[in-house]
Amino acid sequence: MDAYEKIEKIGEGTYGKVYKARDVNTGKLVALKKCRLEMEEEGVPSTTLREISLLQMLSESNHIVKLLCVEHTEENNKPCLYLVFEYLQTDMKKWMDRNGKGPAHPLPPQQVKSMVYQLIKGVAYCHMHGVLHRDLKPQNLLVDDEKMCLKVADLGLGRHFSVPLKSYTHEIVTLWYRAPEVLLGATHYATPVDMWSVGCIMAELVRKAPLFPGDSEYQQLLHIFKLLGTPCEDNWPGVTKLRDWHEWPQWQAQDLRRIFPNLEEAGIELMQRMFAYDPAQRISAKEAINHRYFDDLDKAAVDALESQEVRDRMAEVAAANAM
């Protein structure tokens, strides 16, 4: 790890610390995610394996954080993995609150729109490559403050869905951003779980506060049902057959325009489609990219950034292959 000079600790996860560091050779800033391998019983954590494997496949997109390399070292005679990422200054949670917390300090509507668009592009890229993120939340979205660029990060809970596998865990996604089918115990779910999370994040960007801040799975469902109405077989076929379904209090859906008075009509419609109870009816990331809510956004600027980035990457690869 002589190639990197640690500057400061910027975070700590389940399996180790995250450092801001400088690449000694290039002078560029990087983020080093240290993964301790001291748990003799467990070996390399599955979250680390998944993150490395998925990011190596997805890092082409400008809206997914780039994994630059993996370094395998020894510290105190114990094996240790360092994941070397591109460095971004902040995450969406901190970025949102930088000019004051709460609804009294709303974000400019065009900034919200740009962030939601970039988030959907990142999620669409994951889904296009057969990957569910399963842990989308503001803390897992990194923001480049200068370029106003958002990148999806932390794929430790991610999973490929393009191969037939056994049932899925329902212990995914931080509670506040968890889809109702997962909360109700579905063991087979798909890309719509990520789109529900995107809806929650969009709502949080608009309101500057979490939309469904439950403190248990039961309370989380109550929060959702109170706002969107209690689901039934009419609007969600099969809901009563889910493992954790029982007779819930009956609420009528509220008008989202009253909850989000500053959000334009097209934004309300997009959010409603992200919050469709029936996963089969929920809008996909691919569809959402083309939603009319984004019609007045300078998509070309965002798309050009992406294309240029990918072009540069391809040029690098071509040069490396020619050597």
Next chain:
Amino acid sequence: MVKEVHFSRESLFGRSASGPIHTETDTSDYQPSTSAPTNKSFSYGSRARRSSGIIDSGSEAEELFALLQVADGTGTSPRLLKLIATALETNVEKNELQERFTSSTVGSQHMMPTGKLTVFHGLRPPPIALQSYLERVAKYTKCSPMCFVMALFYMDLLGQRDPDMLPTPLNVHRLLLAGTLLAAKLTDDHYFNNAFYGRVGGVSAPEINRLELELLRLLDYRLHVPWEELRCVLKQLVAGSLVIGQGESWSASLGRKRRSQSGHSQSSEKRSSQRRSSIDSSVGGVSASVSASATPSATQSLYHDDDDDDDDDGPGTAEQRRR
């Protein structure tokens, strides 16, 4: 009566790394398949991801898909295990016929490879047939059937990159165990930890951790296998034409391309080559001391009776199941 088997071997790091392996039935010594090796080379087919979803239509697709279903809700289909065992035995026999191995002077049980030793090479073939071994791993770990197919893919990739990694009686069990473990961690939401896999597979916890890290390094941390490739492996399994590590498949060239893309600095490459050479030199030292000192009479008995342990719960406890 339950037998306990030990994979006795000098580990790379100069000490014995043996572990218990409980089997329900007596297992004969490793017997390679007598079927003639196939000459058909193994290629992975189209690089393009299918847009049609998980699997092609038609009876062939249904047959392949059926192989991946969890049998009776408990484990991998016996047919898939049989196909994998047969393919591996055929490949092991082919590699033996190509005189990659010569009998050691130490005794008929000791077969020393003419190529370089790796962490996956044992001192002698484990006394359990591949099919029994596969059935055991499937029974106790309950990993998705897909994990075994992914392990085969990893073995093929290694064999293409390095002829010393082709499956032989001395390394095939460990390659299979480590590959299945990595695949399960990557794809399954519920899996057992390394220590449990070690107990099931007959190696110690420190050794399974070493196998995992080394396999990860050799695969360049790229564990994802596109469905198209897995489907190709399955088709060749069914056809009985799977040849591991042979032919210039697109995945081999992709492996090279990927490495050039992976962003490792030159110093990182140097470090990894130094690490490889240090592993090789330590192997050389071990193999010399083994051939000089080990004798059949000094070898620990491979079986011993264990009257107390006649339950069928399998090794390990519920705590060893992760997430």
